[in-house]
Amino acid sequence: MEVDKGKGEAEETRKVAEADRDTVTLKSSDGKLFEVSKEAAARLSTVLAGMIAGGSIDDNGTDLKQIGSEALENVVDYCNKHANSIPSAALISSSISFNTAPFKEPEEWERKFVDRLSHDALFDLVEAANFLGMERLLDVTCHKISEMMKGKSPDQIREVFNIKNDYTKEELEEIRQELAWAFYDD
């Protein structure tokens, strides 16, 4: 492969400059640019970490064509908040108390972060987190969704999430009988 020497050097210089920056620029599907802390991005997203390590971060905005600007804004907001979050809460209250549920509980700011999202934005964020391999953000968003389902009847869940029941009456009855233990108090 022929490589134009001059161009190669220029790219190398740019690469050094890029390595020195402590932010990376991400570009949403609709072309909007967002800056995010490089350290937080690499720590929180396996995909971004891979891109940073592999040198495939574009200084003019790395294309993330799967993610819309609203979701990407939330992703970036989350990363930056994470980078600046003060672990004081972790210090004071993270010690698992005697009665903690077995999953990693979101921290207070993470809870607030997902609570303010609209229904649509929440699901866009879950998909973005899944796509970018952001385990912690996926944890936080899935936790929120499970909270929305907890203690609700199937009918209530269908209503909240607009799920269309496509079972026949007979099919439904069969499943309910198999799961009698789960419906014993209905």
Place this chain on the structure above:
Amino acid sequence: MPAATGRRPPRRHSRSATVVDAGAKGKGILRAEAREEKGQGQDHISDLPNDVLGDIVSRLPTKDGARTQVLSSRWHHIWRSAPLNLDLRFHRIPLSWIPCVLSSHRGPARCFSTPECQWYCEELSYSAATLDGLQEFDFGYDIPYGEWGDPPPLPASALRFSCTLRVARLWLCRFPDGIGINVRLPVLEELQLSHCSISESSLHALLDGCHALQKLWLTYNDGCSRVRIASATLRSIDVGRGLGEFNLQQVIIEDSPCLERLHHDRPVALGQPKKMMDIKVISAPKLGILGDICDSFPRFEIGATVFKGLHVSTKAMVVHSVKVLSLSNTRLSLTLVLNFMKCFPAFIWIFQTLLFIGKKNVWDDKYCNLINTRDICLKKLVLTNYSGNESHVNFVKFFVLNVKALETIRLVCQFTDARKDWIERQRSLLQF
């Protein structure tokens, strides 16, 4: 990074970048378009990938999780294919139904958590194939407070899960002597022992068997007065002294290169032990979060620096790694804190349980000479139990006026009726 990498056209050679491109016309966009057409009322949740749906379902209480099967055909197999969450502590299921649960979900199980009796654990659940591959195990006996001093033994069959466990939380049970010997917990990341009875040799044997441990809680246990911790993987340790006769009195942290957080827990509702424990940190170069340091610590050592209570007894070095430090004290004085700060130039300080009995914390310029205030790189200050008395005001004002690096101060009041005029008055007193 070799020079050749720099010449690569961006994005073409990176595996992750390829993923991005391949997904360019993915569902996210399509869905956004669909939403524009139909407006509200879209079923977003059923569009999520199977493993994400499985993650959501296995966070639900067992019964709620199983019931998701009736939502629609999309959901029919989700619960069965996701790990079973058998958390019976908060959402109890009648014992007679448990065999049905275990037969309708063939496993593996993510979480098994129970307060129930020994019969339940030994005869039934432990033998079920569903529990193979268990990742989270949460077990403790539901016994009255009067019997906490002598809890029943951990069933030996619990060791069956040792190879696959990632999280183990054990409370109110007794480790029969020698139980930890030869146990290997190759993937265990989190271990919590609370209100357990365990001997020093069993505890050390148990810790020796953990090769991936990142978080450790040893709180309010009995039977072991001293623990030595040396781990290449541990990142966070919580310790708390119990109330029993042989409670934990000394914690020695030896070579722990990854340790980031060390937290000392004080028992809250169970009464205060007369003495805190001795803590000695020999080598933890990454230790960034440290607390609660109390005035009742008989001895706290970090490296060659020794504290007795909050008094610096031997100052041999400055601990630069610590970025967040939390202090609990009833009679916190400015002099004490400034002396302390010379050892820990932490960015964030948190003061808890401030009462300031009998000290006014009056200061003048000589205080500024005590410590070169320009050297304090404190960025954030948090005070809980702030009541706005003279002592508190003087304390906070010192930092407001003398520490240039300070960015935020958070004052937490105990009373709820803080009126606007009170807040305004505090602002002016503190010269905000």
